[in-house]
Structures are given as structure tokens and as C-alpha cells.
Amino acid sequence: MTGFARVSRSTPQGELTLSIKSVNHKGLDLHLHMPVELDSAEPALRSALRKRLTRGHVQVMVHFKRAGGNSSSIVINEPMLRAWLDSFRAAASQFGLDTQPDLNQALRIPGMLESRAPEASTEDLDAALLDAAAEALAELDAFRIREGAAIEVEIRQRTESIADIVRRMEAIRSRALPHFQHRLRDRLADLLAGASLDPARLAQEAAVLAEKSDISEELVRLRTHATQTEALIAAEGETGKKLDFLLQEMNREANTILSKTGGIGELGLALTDLGLAAKAEIDRIREQSLNIE
Known part of the structure; x- marks a missing residue:
């Protein structure tokens, strides 16, 4: 039976959206499209879908947008900077150079600056996803009942x-x-x-x-x-x-x-x-x- 449902959830980590689309099919054919952050929840999500659906070609789309857009903090690769400074001072001492390291030059070195996404709680995201799936399945049932x-x-x-x-x-x-x-x-x-x-x-x-x-x-x-x-x-x-x-x-x-x-x-x-x-x-x-x- 055909049907469609979409549900969103706000979490401290960001916005989660789950949509389910079902079209006619003799058996149950599940297709899940999920971001890597939620891979751990896939087995539980499949189980929840199979408990409520018995027939249909079902597509489940999951989108996750981190809080503040794709906000990632830019941080200095401290081990790399420390190694660069040690090398700089050793070279200055070896060759009798009276100079100070230039941080601006150091930051231009590839890999000295890193982009780090905030750590997300896997358990919280998984729970939010399964909660959204339960609501979407209820909406899908209502659609199919009509x-x-x-x-x-x-x-x-x-x-x-x-x-x-x-x-x-x-x-x-x-x-x-x-x-x-x-x-x-x-x-x-x-x-x-x-x-x-x-x-x-x-x-x-x-x-x-x-x-x-x-x-x-x-x-x-x-x-x-x-x-x-x-x-x-x-x-x-x-x-x-x-x-x-x-x-x-x-x-x-x-x-x-x-x-x-x-x-x-x-x-x-x-x-x-x-x-x-x-x-x-x-x-x-x-x-x-x-x-x-």
C-alpha cells in the first residue's frame, strides 16, 4: 500500500529528519539511506520497520544537520606545531642563527590547522532516530488506513x-x-x-x-x-x-x-x-x- 510520512527531531547535536515512502510491492523491500553518524542505529531501525510493515517497496531517508550548520572548529595541530618549533630551534642553534619562529609561517604549513566537528553522542542520536521512526510509522499507518x-x-x-x-x-x-x-x-x-x-x-x-x-x-x-x-x-x-x-x-x-x-x-x-x-x-x-x- 502506498504512503508517505516525514518527521523531524531537534537534538543538542543538530536537526534530524526521517522520511518513509512506501509503494506497492508483493513482499517487503527495505531501502535505507542514512548518514554515517547514524550507522549504529540501522539494525534497530530495520527491526522497527519490519515489525510494522509486511509488504511494500519502502524507502527510508535520514538527514542530519549539525547545530549551527556544518559548524566545525578550526584548531592547531599541537603535536605538529611542537615538532616544528623543536626543529626550528635546533636548526637555529646548529647554524648560530639569532631569530625567532614566525607563527604565521608555521600556520601556512599544510596540516597545521585542522577542522574538527564537535563530538556527537551516538546514544542520543540513535534514540532520537528511533523515536522519529516510531512517529513516522504511526503517520504512515494513518495514511494507509485512509x-x-x-x-x-x-x-x-x-x-x-x-x-x-x-x-x-x-x-x-x-x-x-x-x-x-x-x-x-x-x-x-x-x-x-x-x-x-x-x-x-x-x-x-x-x-x-x-x-x-x-x-x-x-x-x-x-x-x-x-x-x-x-x-x-x-x-x-x-x-x-x-x-x-x-x-x-x-x-x-x-x-x-x-x-x-x-x-x-x-x-x-x-x-x-x-x-x-x-x-x-x-x-x-x-x-x-x-x-x-
């Missing part, structure tokens, strides 16, 4: 549409079956022209073939699966995998109906149109099922 409610309404409408299609197909089927039996008798008679066959036996064989082409069982199962789908999306807990199974079963029934409704004239065409409409509704539910955990 989206889930809208998806539930749409899927419910689709399943009601499928149930209505089933009712219409049942009405047509009751008229189509005798018509199909009659057509079968005519075709069998044409095929067996000149052969001696009892008319009663011919009618019986036509009825058997018509029964095999009946779609009543498929319609019952299609309606049942639609009802189960509606109940499933209203239930709590993980529903994605169960919904995938029900959609496969509904699609199977719709395909079987389409394979049986050919050759019945206009009534058959009407059943075919309704079967295709049912498949279209199933496909739309499948698209939304990618958003459901």
Missing part, C-alpha cells in the same frame, strides 16, 4: 457488481438451456442423418451434452467467491494472499463460463458479454489488491 478505507469501498462495489452479473447470467441461463438442448438435437440429427437412432435416445444424449455445458455450478462458485472477497476485506489482519487466491478462483470460474457459452445464438452472446464484464471487474479488484497487505 487509503485502505477507500480501497475497501471500491472492492465492495466491484464484488456487488459481480454478484449482479451472476444474477443476470442466471436469468439468461434458465432461458438458454432449453434453447441449447434444441440446437444440440438438431446438430446431432444432421450428423447422424441416415443412421437409425431412437428419437428418445437422441433427446437424452442432447440433454446430457447440454448438462455438461451448463454454467450453474460456475455461477454458484463465482457468487460464493465474491461474497467471501467482500467479507475478507472487511476483516482485520493480513488479507493480501487470501485475496490473491480468491481472485484466481473467480477468474477460473469466469473463464470456464466463457468456454461454455459459445454456440447458443444471441443468448450465448449475452452470457459471453456478461462473462467478460465479470472478468473486467475481477481485474480491477486485482489491481487494487496490490495495495492490500
Whole structure:
């Protein structure tokens, strides 16, 4: 399910910002982008994410801006300066020079001045990050709950549409079956022209073939699966995998109906149109099922 959340935290060391973006994915695919100062918190952050998320391609971006911008203090490399002074005095003594060291010259030596960032408390930063992650996950849940409610309404409408299609197909089927039996008798008679066959036996064989082409069982199962789908999306807990199974079963029934409704004239065409409409509704539910955990 898609979602987005961003949370900021102010710490003595600086400003911490964490954002979570989730898009549809069958499994859970985590991608974390963090500054080096917070590397130690990555295992705990991954664990927190896995406890709350079960599906989705999830990107977590963490930014850390030190207090005062990128303020770093400039300090003298004292060991280096001390070594330089010792060397200067030793050379002056050795060569009988009466001169004093020039600090300005010394500070121009590469490495004599160092930029040092203030030490950050790893524990404090890690705690702030995990606290921000907990709040962001709560916001993400709220976002996904709102989206889930809208998806539930749409899927419910689709399943009601499928149930209505089933009712219409049942009405047509009751008229189509005798018509199909009659057509079968005519075709069998044409095929067996000149052969001696009892008319009663011919009618019986036509009825058997018509029964095999009946779609009543498929319609019952299609309606049942639609009802189960509606109940499933209203239930709590993980529903994605169960919904995938029900959609496969509904699609199977719709395909079987389409394979049986050919050759019945206009009534058959009407059943075919309704079967295709049912498949279209199933496909739309499948698209939304990618958003459901």
C-alpha cells in the first residue's frame, strides 16, 4: 500500500529528519539511506520497520544537520606545531642563527590547522532516530488506513457488481438451456442423418451434452467467491494472499463460463458479454489488491 510520512527531531547535536515512502510491492523491500553518524542505529531501525510493515517497496531517508550548520572548529595541530618549533630551534642553534619562529609561517604549513566537528553522542542520536521512526510509522499507518478505507469501498462495489452479473447470467441461463438442448438435437440429427437412432435416445444424449455445458455450478462458485472477497476485506489482519487466491478462483470460474457459452445464438452472446464484464471487474479488484497487505 502506498504512503508517505516525514518527521523531524531537534537534538543538542543538530536537526534530524526521517522520511518513509512506501509503494506497492508483493513482499517487503527495505531501502535505507542514512548518514554515517547514524550507522549504529540501522539494525534497530530495520527491526522497527519490519515489525510494522509486511509488504511494500519502502524507502527510508535520514538527514542530519549539525547545530549551527556544518559548524566545525578550526584548531592547531599541537603535536605538529611542537615538532616544528623543536626543529626550528635546533636548526637555529646548529647554524648560530639569532631569530625567532614566525607563527604565521608555521600556520601556512599544510596540516597545521585542522577542522574538527564537535563530538556527537551516538546514544542520543540513535534514540532520537528511533523515536522519529516510531512517529513516522504511526503517520504512515494513518495514511494507509485512509487509503485502505477507500480501497475497501471500491472492492465492495466491484464484488456487488459481480454478484449482479451472476444474477443476470442466471436469468439468461434458465432461458438458454432449453434453447441449447434444441440446437444440440438438431446438430446431432444432421450428423447422424441416415443412421437409425431412437428419437428418445437422441433427446437424452442432447440433454446430457447440454448438462455438461451448463454454467450453474460456475455461477454458484463465482457468487460464493465474491461474497467471501467482500467479507475478507472487511476483516482485520493480513488479507493480501487470501485475496490473491480468491481472485484466481473467480477468474477460473469466469473463464470456464466463457468456454461454455459459445454456440447458443444471441443468448450465448449475452452470457459471453456478461462473462467478460465479470472478468473486467475481477481485474480491477486485482489491481487494487496490490495495495492490500
